[in-house]
Amino acid sequence: MITIRQARASDEIAMQNCNLTNLPENYHMKYYLYHLATWPELSFVAENEQGRVVGYVLAKMNEDMTEPLDGHITSLSVMRSYRRLGIAERLMNQAQRAMFEVFDAKFVSLHVRISNIAAFSLYRNTLSFDIDHTEPKYYADGEDAYSMKKDLTALYSLEQENLDF
């Protein structure tokens, strides 16, 4: 069973093991730590009952200071045997909510390989992202990416949380 919690530096070990076969991208330690040191509220891990990290989302705020502020999903990964359980959706929702709550983000964006049909369908059908444009040769191996975007304001602004938790 899964617990979603904020990512920590020591999770980097588990996050990269999670990437063993899931992603061709396996970022340098610097990049993970940079995210955690700058926007610790935005990155989350999914931990199984043995405390093993089985998925994660690494997210950040765009740094060009343009208005409106928008967040960006850097990397999302769920181990193969833990797919089709809604973990990616939970991780994404948590990150998006934090972007809105903590940084007042209005949009969230991401890139996805045009060949990654499963991920594209998750973003478009389950998480309601739209294609903003296509970025040619975005990935190091020359593959194009869809740049996808989602409006966060409509999602959370009317939501009234019961604070008596």
Next chain:
Amino acid sequence: MEQRQLRPVYDALDNEDVKQALKECNKIIRKHPNHLSAQALKAYALARTGASNEVLEIGESILKVPRSVANPHVRQALVRAYKSIRRPAEEIAVYNAALKHLPDDESIHSALFLTTASNEMYAEQHHAAVALNKAFKRQRYTWWIIVSLLLQTQLGKGSDNTQLQLSLAQRMAEKALQDHQIKNTEHLRILLLILEAQNNHEAMLKALSPDSPLAQQIANDPDLVTQRISLFVKTRAFKEAMSSASQTLEIRDNWADYKHYVEAVTEEIGQLADDSDAHQLLRNVCGSIEKWSQVRGRARGARLALVELSAKLHCSGYGDRLGSIVSSLGDQIWKYVDTFQNKAICYSDIMQYFVDHVCGSSATQDPSTTISVAFIDFHDNQLSQRIQHARENADNSEDCAQAWVNMEKIRYLLQTLRGDNNPELWTKDVDLFLEFGLDPKKAKLKQAACSDMVLLACQRLIQAAFLAYPKEQQQSHGLLSRSLFIILPILEEGIRLNGENFLLKLYAIRLYLYLSCYSRARALYDTLNIKNIQNDTLGHFIVGQGLALGCYIPDLELSYAGVSFYDRAHFTIPHELESAYKNGTYSNIPDFLEFRNNLKHSFQREITHRCALRSETISQGCSKDVVETLKAADTQSIEPTDSMLASLHDNRDVKVMGLLTPLGITEWNLEILTRPSPLPTENWIRLYSLLPQIMHYIAAADVDMVEAKQRQLLNAVEEAGESLSAYDKTVAHGLHHIASVYICLSQKGDSVDEKIDSLVKIIETNIPEEQTFDQKAAVLDKLPLATIRALAAATEVFTYAVTAKHAASSNRLPGSNSFGFALTQLRKRSLRCVSALRAWANKPARAAICESWIDTEQPMLLSNVSKYMQTKHKQAVDVVVKGCVDSWLKSAKGIVAHWEHYATPRRSVEEHEVIEDTWGDLNKKRLLR
């Protein structure tokens, strides 16, 4: 003006051309001997070459010049130089010197703070923060003081003022909270850490209460919500814990919250004297869980919570009292399996509950001690009602296939818990798994389930092989080797059908290494694309194995990749630590420090470093130059002190192999069974730290130290016992005898010939007779498990022996000639044997495999599997034959080349051209300087 003069230096440094940078600096210094910026940049350029002493000398002379570091160019270059050679005290001295002249410069104060913070100098960090806050009075600096106080108490050297410092930090943080200076949960988390350090749970609950100014952020932060519930449980406020958990479970599905909820419910029931109250409470709880299970996507968590609740109630002895409301753990487990059997994750979710039920929840370490046979029979009975149905329907859909996989995993677990040691029971039905898992059409449609089935088949067969041919017999006959060889084509075919399955690759790597096939194992390892931190966690699968199998250069490359990762980490983490202070993201700081510490004192780091040192020494062959290199080497830094060994942190991932059984049952732990050699321990590190040290003292002709280190070596080997492999023991004994010979030569002892004979005997014992390779079957009995490793160990010892001989000759020790003569004779005899191995691997090996392992009529445990694979998947069998033969040949060539190139730097004959470029790179990376 200064900028213009320095431009060529900066350009050269930007281009990583240190030589040019030094040239430009010297040019400026020749014209302007007092040019401090050029001197500081020269220090920086020298730092990049590792010339620490020169850097310190230049730095000292610059600091003597009044106001020198008031110049930002000088200051920055000097600080960077000290940073490069890891001298934080000198860095701090630069900033303190600068502050004398520029006391109001906030950036220098700030840099001083960050230097102390990133070098774990907690007391100095606190002083720097106080000075900053006093001078500039910013809110950020108040928090720097608070964090410094916390770190000083948690990580600093023992202080008498811990409570005082924590109280002060608490007061400052609470005041900030009252003044509404706490704007986000980052600050709040620091306050919570301070309170936790004082076990002040009540105050933590207050800080997390709905009255907090940060209530909204807390409510949306899953960690803080969970922390609040756990605090209620810790303070035995079970009603509040239940209420809080219940509210959060209405909107979230976090397993940690379910666990706390169930714990609180169980504890609360224990406090209720009246059964009807307990029944009512339990009915309400079950009703809530049932309600949550109806929400889309939440059924799994809620249903598992019922299993957890049942487990807890039965464990606490309330099972009989409340059995009418929550059914028994066994029934709950099977209800869960029935509902979620088509999910890949079902087995992982439920495995621990099977173990708890059969063995009792306290038996996690060694479940075999408290097994309940009645419960196993119960589960066997439940399983038998379902497994046949699952098998029959597996072809229907991916979900049905997954259900079968889960049932088979449960069968595997129950067999383990029962302690089935009949190999036949483990191979039963494997043919069905193979028919299903290796069917290309099915593999296309149901890839995950098919790969799982292939893996399951291999896990069963490996288990059966190790049960049939126990450890004590493994070295003496080839049946285990043959069995593992038969399993390999299954893994190869599975990998061909699903190249992304890392588990199949990990098992294949392990089996190939077990059979002494380094090259094929390495090729598979390379496809895993292991990099960055994975060198630390997964490097243990292969680092050092090349050395043990005569593949020195590939092993050295891997070791360098590992070493360079740790070096990068050393600079990366402090940089991000500084960012955390600058960004005010304080919650990560203790975690960053712990993470850095775990990497800095990583077990695998020390192992990789020792392997690199050995590979470097061996790869230089038996040349005389190596004596000079060893003489100049700094071996003090690898002194294996007790405190160093005690501080090591083990990041090696030994759970990555997808085990189906609890780690505690070691006889059924495939990760342990398939290790080609024992996992290195502290004793291994001690041994391979002493090795370069002894060789260094031999090269430096320091006989007293050789004697001292030899004694340490003996103690280390004795203490290590069976934790060392046969290879390590050979190296240790060989080194001990080399030291004895050298001491005897130095002291002009009478028994030198005797000692040389003993050394030669140790090496010769590990070299097989030349005639061995005439008998095809006999070679295969021993080669995969012993011969190549023994030969490689003999080669390593021989290399050190020749180096010691060179050292003795260069010190003009009498008797060094007879030492050299003995080694030359040994070399002649050994070369014939290792050449015979090469010749055997080059041709007869393939035929030997076919005759003894494949086409043999001799019935054995896995004969049927072997026949099946030959008939249906001949190509995979061929891949394994080729993989084994090629790998043995490469090992043989590596070893032969070493003995052939007796007096010249060793290069693998076969890889000579390929490695030409690599060799150049490797030379740049050398650790032995």
